[in-house]
Amino acid sequence: MNSLLSDELYSESITQEPTRKGFGEGLVDAGKKDESIVALSADLVESTQVEPFAKAFPDRFIEMGVAEQNMVTVASGMSAVGKRPFVTSYASFSPGRNWEQIRTTICLNDRPVTIVGCHSGVSVGPDGATHQMLEDIALMRSLPNMIVVAPCDSIEAKKATLELAKLAKPSYLRLTREKTAVITHQDTPFKIGKANVLREGSDLTIIACGPLVYEALKAAKYLESKDLKVEVINSHTIKPLDEKTIIKSAKKTKLIFTLEEAQVAGGLGGAIAELLSEHLPTQVIRLGIQNRFGQSGTLAELWAEYDLDAASIVRSINNVLKAK
Amino acid sequence: MIHTEQELELIANQIREDIIHMLVEAGSGHTAGPLGMADIFTALYFEVLRHKPQDTNWPERDRLVLSNGHINPVLYATMSKSGYFDHSELKTLRKFGTRLQGHPERLRLPGLETTSGPLGSGISQAAGMAYGLRMDSLKQPRVWCLTSDGEHQEGNTWEAIMFAGKNKLSNLTVVVDRNNIQIDGMTENVMPLEPFAMKYQAFNWHVIEINGHDFNDIISALNQSKAIFEKPTCIIAHTIPGKGVDYMEFDFRWHGIPPGIKDIHGDPPKEIQAKSALEKLRTINGKIRSEHE
Incomplete structure (x- = not known):
């Protein structure tokens, strides 16, 4: 019915996957293509789906501990010497807690760092309000130089990850925890900035x-x-x-x-x-x-x-x- | 050493004079910190740093991160003196259209490694650079981070110290300007930092304490830090805020203002503060005769 969307669109059996999964796969592919890509995690390796990258490229994965302010700022420093960092945590903490560091050391500095905010939205579920980030779009959208992307499904999240990796710009990738319908397919066009x-x-x-x-x-x-x-x-x-x-x-x-x-x-x-x-x-x-x-x-x-x-x-x- | 101690003293003093001129021209900015750090900046830029002022993108250059961006008059004056840009540009500090922004902005001035001002994020960036440089098995440039004591009240600073200690970033040297003052008073009253050296040691750093106005002390500590393996080095430099101008020394009231805008009890009236400061600097507090006398 629509070449942009999955054939199973309105079927009960439509594939269900979380968008974070697509990010995890995309980051491994991006890492294969570009050796400068590094990934940082604030003690959330599995749930942010940075784990496949950490396993594929252990030398390019950095465990930062529960320290989101340091994480984005270290990433800024790494990008200053030629690395292409993806920093991963829950959106409530990154960019929730470290906004000023993102503003000054990444955006004003115009450094190619991607902030990956998992577990955005209320769909996080039982964890409750503290872990359901609802203000991240406003926080990131107001920053000059920043690109903000919120993929609709795991396939689009994978494409977004690969596209953002190619851009030498500050960017924010908004992801979600729960499985949701995979509504697009491999050939659905995806271009940053093109709805x-x-x-x-x-x-x-x-x-x-x-x-x-x-x-x-x-x-x-x-x-x-x-x-x-x-x-x-x-x-x-x-x-x-x-x-x-x-x-x-x-x-x-x-x-x-x-x-x-x-x-x-x-x-x-x-x-x-x-x-x-x-x-x-x-x-x-x-x-x-x-x-x-x-x-x-x-x-x-x-x-x-x-x-x-x-x-x-x-x-x-x-x-x-x-x-x- | 490339220069004699006397030559370095002279350079540092010229930098201090430039700082006073810049601040008077700008009408705002910080005075005490830049004067206190002039000797350390001189030692770094004229003795220790591997850099090419004419080739600011030289991949093998050492990286210098100024974390407490508010002391940038000393950074700009030292960069200009070592050949990054013309001396005449110093008077544009803090003016509309200048490359010498009120706090350093990397994209505006070649030679700046980062943008800084909000306190507590320099060591993180420097640690990121050191980590990234170490990943490439090329010849490793060194990363130098200059910080203030006051910004050790920021939590981010300690996150960075923990990270650098964990990762044994031996290509990183942090120099802390231990001048004991901050805007609201003495650090030990505002929010105590002592025992300061022990804190760094507890985070697995090598710590050296120096007299921040003794060139032999400064240069030997900077060089010693290059020889430390398996640990990052912290040099705690005990400095005198306002160094070189007797009425500003040790006085936190000179932390955040330039000469000439305000009468300060016990100090020269505002109309002659700058003149008096320059006189002190030209004679090294009366120790030498000046050609200006």
Whole structure:
């Protein structure tokens, strides 16, 4: 039905993998291609999926202990002498705890370091609010020189890892813990800064990032049966935003919903509202975390609680359309 | 030694004079720290550092990381004196469009190894450089990191010290400016650091304590650090903040201001602070006669 997406898209048996897995595989491939790539971990080797790299290239893997500020700053120093570091931890701690070091020693210094923030979003589940990072997009997006990417599935995470490795720029890769649907396939195009229109429509547009892209697709499919034509865009790169694609879609549908597993303030929703209010004033409804913290629960429970799943998206869209 | 001790003293004093001129011209900036570190910068740039001021990208150069970026007047004055850029550029310090930003910014001035100012991140960067250089089995350049005592109140500093100790980064030398002052007062009152040397030793570093104004002491410690294997070296340099200008010495009130903006009880009035400082420096606190007399 759609050459950009998996043949199993709406099947119960669609493959489920966490995005961090794709990162782990991508980093090993990137490491084979480029000897300057090194990886650093803050005592989270297995859960961040940096483990395959650590095993394949033990001399290029550095265990930093529980010290995220030192980790990114050491990475800045390593990049100064020709290394290409990937620093891995949970997003709550990196970039949560070490923002100033990232700002000064990586961004202002313009050093090619990739911050890999695993376990972002509420989908982390039972660990609760402290470990569910929701402000990372805002933190990273505000930094000059920084590229921000939030892949929608493990295949896209692998591609993003390989693409970021080729760029000599500061970057942030946002990953998730739980298994989620693998909606793209090996040949789905991926280019940093280029959003993918996954489904064309004329009544409204949903622009999403991360694993929630699948929820947007499911909502769009359901609404199609109600004669509503919903365009769905995967904006995997939050910075730099693909302004052209977004403005083009806003011109066509004149109603935008954004969707992310992050605070909408400063997140993807914030970025798109900023863009459109300046270039093409359009109504933008920002779905995502609304000025709250996370809590313990399962992914399904939490996505429902925070109005992120397909059913909640449909409800939100209907409410907006009813009020019109 | 390439220079005699007297020659080095003279260079350091010219650097101190440049610092006073730069700060007066800028109207803001730090005074005590730069004056206190002039001897160590002189020893590094004129005796110890492997560098080519005309070829700032020379791969084999030693890397010098200034962690406490706020003392950059001494860095800029020393770099200029050793040939990185023209002396006339010093007067642009902190002015719009300058390459000599208020805190050092690598991308603006060739020869700077990093951007610094926010305290506590220099040793991490230097350790990263030392680690990265050691991975390449080429001839290993040495990494020198200059830090302040006050920034050892930052947690990040100790994370870095732990990392360098664990990894036995013997190609790393940290020089701590132990001048005992910080903006709000004496370090031991603000947040005590002693026993300072023992702390580094406990993290598996080789520690040398020196008189930071004795060139024989400074150069011999810097060279000794190159011969230490299996451990990074920390040189605790006991310095006098404001060194060379009697009314500024040991006085934390001169930490964060330039001469000429404020009357300070017991010191010359602001109108003549700079003139008086330069007079002290030209005569090495009255020890020699100056051609300016």
